[in-house]
Amino acid sequence: xxxxxxxxxxxxxxxxxxxxxxxxxxxxxxxxxxxxxxxxxxxxxxxxxxxxxxxxxxxxxxxxxxxxxxxxxxxxxxxxxxxxxxxxxxxxxxxxxxxxxxxxxxxxxxxxxxxxxxxxxxxxxxxxxxxxxxxxxxxxxxxxxxxxxxxxxxxxxxxxxxxxxxxxxxxxxxxxxxxxxxxxxxxxxxxxxxxxxxxxxxxxxxxxxxxxxxxxxxxxxxxxxxxxxxxxxxxxxxxxxxxxxxxxxxxxxxxxxxxxxxxxxxxxxxxxxxxxxxxxxxxxxxxxxxxxxxxxxxxxxxxxxxxxxxxxxxxxxxxxxxxxxxxxxxxxxxxxxxxxxxxxxxxxxxxxxxxxxxxxxxxxxxxxxxxxxxxxxxxxxxxxxxxxxxxxxxxxxxxxxxxxxxxxxxxxxxxxxxxxxxxxxxxxxxxxxxxxxxxxxxxxxxxxxxxxxxxxxxxxxxxxxxxxxxxxxxxxxxxxxxxxxxxxxxxxxxxxxxxxxxxxxxxxxxxxxxxxxxxxxxxxxxxxxxxxxxxxxxxxxxxxxxxxxxxxxxxxxxxxxxxxxxxxxxxxxxxxxxxxxxxxxxxxxxxxxxxxxxxxxxxxxxxxxxxxxxxxxxxxxxxxxxxxxxxxxxxxxxxxxxxxxxxxxxxxxxxxxxxxxx
Numbered sequence: 001x002x003x004x005x006x007x008x009x010x011x012x013x014x015x016x017x018x019x020x021x022x023x024x025x026x027x028x029x030x031x032x033x034x035x036x037x038x039x040x041x042x043x044x045x046x047x048x049x050x051x052x053x054x055x056x057x058x059x060x061x062x063x064x065x066x067x068x069x070x071x072x073x074x075x076x077x078x079x080x081x082x083x084x085x086x087x088x089x090x091x092x093x094x095x096x097x098x099x100x101x102x103x104x105x106x107x108x109x110x111x112x113x114x115x116x117x118x119x120x121x122x123x124x125x126x127x128x129x130x131x132x133x134x135x136x137x138x139x140x141x142x143x144x145x146x147x148x149x150x151x152x153x154x155x156x157x158x159x160x161x162x163x164x165x166x167x168x169x170x171x172x173x174x175x176x177x178x179x180x181x182x183x184x185x186x187x188x189x190x191x192x193x194x195x196x197x198x199x200x201x202x203x204x205x206x207x208x209x210x211x212x213x214x215x216x217x218x219x220x221x222x223x224x225x226x227x228x229x230x231x232x233x234x235x236x237x238x239x240x241x242x243x244x245x246x247x248x249x250x251x252x253x254x255x256x257x258x259x260x261x262x263x264x265x266x267x268x269x270x271x272x273x274x275x276x277x278x279x280x281x282x283x284x285x286x287x288x289x290x291x292x293x294x295x296x297x298x299x300x301x302x303x304x305x306x307x308x309x310x311x312x313x314x315x316x317x318x319x320x321x322x323x324x325x326x327x328x329x330x331x332x333x334x335x336x337x338x339x340x341x342x343x344x345x346x347x348x349x350x351x352x353x354x355x356x357x358x359x360x361x362x363x364x365x366x367x368x369x370x371x372x373x374x375x376x377x378x379x380x381x382x383x384x385x386x387x388x389x390x391x392x393x394x395x396x397x398x399x400x401x402x403x404x405x406x407x408x409x410x411x412x413x414x415x416x417x418x419x420x421x422x423x424x425x426x427x428x429x430x431x432x433x434x435x436x437x438x439x440x441x442x443x444x445x446x447x448x449x450x451x452x453x454x455x456x457x458x459x460x461x462x463x464x465x466x467x468x469x470x471x472x473x474x475x476x477x478x479x480x481x482x483x484x485x486x487x488x489x490x491x492x493x494x495x496x497x498x499x500x501x502x503x504x505x506x507x508x509x510x511x512x513x514x515x516x517x518x519x520x521x522x523x524x525x526x527x528x529x530x531x532x533x534x535x536x537x538x539x540x541x542x543x544x545x546x547x548x549x550x551x552x553x554x555x556x557x558x559x560x561x562x563x564x565x566x567x568x569x570x571x572x573x574x575x576x577x578x579x580x581x582x583x584x585x586x587x588x589x590x591x592x593x594x595x596x597x598x599x600x601x602x603x604x605x606x607x608x609x610x611x612x613x614x615x616x617x618x619x620x621x622x623x624x625x626x627x628x629x630x631x632x633x634x635x636x637x638x639x640x641x642x643x644x645x646x647x648x649x650x651x652x653x654x655x656x657x658x659x660x661x662x
Contacts, residue, residue: 020153022101039177040191041129045124046173049197050287053078054206059170062358062400065218066192070185071176072136081171083124083148083159090411094148094159098129098137106426128175129153131182132495135175138643140168158457192643197223202286202338204228229270229336236334240276242388243381246368254360256345265362271335273385278331283338284346284354292591293353294345294360297339300326302367305334307389310375316386328393329365332385372449399475407559420485423448424459435516436460436489436553437484437611438529444598448520451606458514460489465530470634483537490514495542507542517545518618520554522598535621547623554610555617556598562591569595569609571617 011212023030031038031250034252039049050062050174059077066072079091083094101123130137132639135150143166149156177185189212200223207224225231233245249268282295283290289295304326311324344358421593422445427432433456437446445461452459452637467480474496477483487494488654495507518533521527529551545551557569559576570576576592582591 014169017329019099019129022201023127024178024181025152026520027131029415031131032124033237034182036182037185039182039185039414040187042128042177042182043072043074043187044195045128046072046175047195047199048124048285048287049081049207050074050076050078050171055203060205060206061209063209064196066187066189066213068213068215070187071174072187073174073178073399075170075172077170080169081137081558082141083137083139083146083334084161085611091194092159094137097125098135098148101126101157122365125173131178132175133178133180136337138172138174140164140170142166144528146586147349152180156232167366168355171272188646189643193223196506198222198283200225200289201232201336202283204321211638222403229268229338229619233270233272233334233336235248236279237272237274237277240274242274242275242384243378244272245272245274246361246374246378248366250366252358252366254358254362256356256358261343263341263345263358265342265359266340267337267363268339269335269337269367269368271333273381273388274334275332275334275388277334279334279336280330282354283336284351284359285340286338287346287351288331289348289351289353290298291353293347294356294403295339295354295363298360298363298367299335299337302364303329303335303371306368306371307386311369311390314383316384316390322393322397324393326387328396331392332388337363403478417562420460422461423485423489426454426456426458428456430456431513432515434458434514434517436514437518437520438462438486438534440527443600444520444522447598448611451603452611457611458489460486462486462534465526466533466537468533469540471529477541483541486537487541489543490517490545492542492545496541504580507544509544509548510529512550514550516552516618517550518554520598522559523556523595543623546621549622551621552618553621554656557609560591560595563589567605626661 017025025467027034028039030274031041031157034661047062047064049626053059053076054062056078058079061077063075064073065075081093081097083097084092086093086096089096090215093283129150130153133152136152137146137148139146143163145162145164147160157270161209179185183226192255196210200206200208204224205224207222207629211218211220211222212220230245235247247268247270252265252267254265255263278295282292283289284295304324307329308323317323324575339354341356341359345354345359347353349356389439400523414525422442424445428434435457436459437448437452437459439445439459441459442461445459448459462482464638466482467477469477469483490512492509492512493506519531519539521531521534535551538551555571559570560575561568561570561576561579561584568579568583580590595601601609610616635643
């Protein structure tokens with residue numbers, strides 16, 4: 001009986017998704033994810049078709065509208081999407097375009113419709129329609145206007161057709177992504193601006209208009225680069241160039257393999273060198289290659305080989321000097337490449353990377369050839385670029401030596417008390433008993449020093465706000481005396497995750513000189529920020545201390561409540577209310593005052609509230625706390641301005657209320 005049931009289950013367990021379910025139930029297969037990034041890609045799919053039309057010379061303007069209800073509209077002025085009856089397929093074209101996967105007009109081997117196409121696979125229009133709450137298509141072609149309406153992937157009402165001005169052609173698509181498909185559909189305006197600006201750069205002469213609805217009005221912006229990537233490089237470098245922007249273009253033909261059809265590859269590139277700016281961007285069939293792929297590998301190998309040869313041929317290397325690496329070039333290089341191929345070679349439908357052996361080999365050879373000519377024809381500029389590359393190289397090597405030296409210093413056991421200024425050690429050598437208080441400034445040092453138990457409690461003061469270790473590079477981190485002194489006092493060294501681990505990791509938990517590391521700062525905004533900076537530093541440099549439970553926060557009281565000769569300490573508003581209600585019960589006169597900073601507290605109070613193991617309050621920092629701290633630190637002090645604005649807009653009032661309470 002058991003075997004029979006198992007066979008029955010096996011025979012009925014296979015099912016097939018049909019129609020709109022193919023996208024609605026598995027959106028990540030087409031769009032890369034089912035979150036906001038996937039929703040963005042759905043927009044790009046519709047935009048891609050409009051771009052292909054404009055690049056083929058059918059219309060020179062594309063209008064994208066972001067409505068307040070989060071719906072989107074893309075309008076082009078091309079030939080108009082085919083929607084009428086198709087004799088070859090014996091179906092209406094609108095059914096093929098909007099309701100069939102892998103149906104489109106870009107499969108022709110000879111490029112009769114589009115020579116270089118961004119929309120390749122006949123998936124985008126159908127997939128976006130399937131993933132929408134509603135999708136309206138208005139098409140003007142052949143002297144008629146056609147209208148279609150879809151809801152959740154199903155057509156409602158069929159095709160409506162009426163005569164119109166024969167000269168006015170184009171397509172308008174208006175839809176709202178479905179929240180049942182995507183977890184988030186609130187695409188920020190900045191995304192549209194970024195995408196349209198990039199497309200204007202690589203589609204020379206096409207005007208992209210962005211309309212953003214705010215209330216009853218529309219804010220409109222236009223993006224157009226008449227000179228394409230050359231103009232973009234000029235814009236990026238401004239007045240910071242020390243070589244003139246250079247533009248190259250060529251065409252190549254070849255195959256990725258002998259059994260593959262021949263492709264035509266059009267290569268355009270523009271570059272210059274700058275002391276202040278660096279940028280590398282790659283585009284293929286006008287799609288921004290966020291993950292690079294073949295063009296990135298070609299730039300790296302082509303430029304590195306050419307500049308290394310030039311430095312050797314001109315005798316610019318010193319005797320026994322190491323060769324440059326690409327990072328030395330990249331530090332001063334601005335390069336934008338824009339390639340087009342007649343055969344699609346994107347890694348997947350999201351088109352963020354190209355993987356093509358022929359593309360990589362053709363571009364590498366082209367860059368080597370062009371740079372060899374550039375070296376000859378622009379000798380002064382070539383020398384300036386080469387000298388800056390050598391400066392970058394030697395600075396990198398010097399920084400590496402500094403890091404290695406710091407690593408050695410951190411790992412050497414020395415008498416720390418004699419080497420670190422203002423550090424106050426304790427008497428016991430028993431690590432299981434030793435506690436290190438990291439305190440805020442010299443004034444707190446004096447107060448804590450007088451109130452501590454010198455047998456087992458040591459003190460390390462930090463002055464002011466230390467470096468933001470979440471964003472700074474390791475060379476800058478290890479150039480900070482505050483940080484290196486603190487690492488020496490801890491004794492365990494640093495652990496660096498990822499590529500730097502081999503060079504910098506000298507962490508050994510057995511060398512840790514303390515059983516507890518206690519962060520002790522004032523209970524005010526500055527104190528909280530210093531605490532966060534210290535916690536972030538430990539999270540970045542030695543996360544094992546947090547993971548293994550060595551790091552604590554000393555909780556200091558917010559209020560001192562005095563009645564006659566007795567004082568109560570309250571650590572929050574709730575405790576203050578409880579003391580007044582239960583311990584004092586209306587007794588007067590009662591004095592309530594905010595607790596002073598650490599440096600103003602008398603030793604007896606400091607011992608009772610902060611240092612005495614019997615009465616103090618310590619909060620153990622667990623990995624989740626540190627990760628959450630790093631997240632909020634990144635949001636509030638990192639580089640993502642849009643995310644910070646959104647966070648403040650969503651949470652600002654709540655945090656202001658908390659600040660008022662504290």
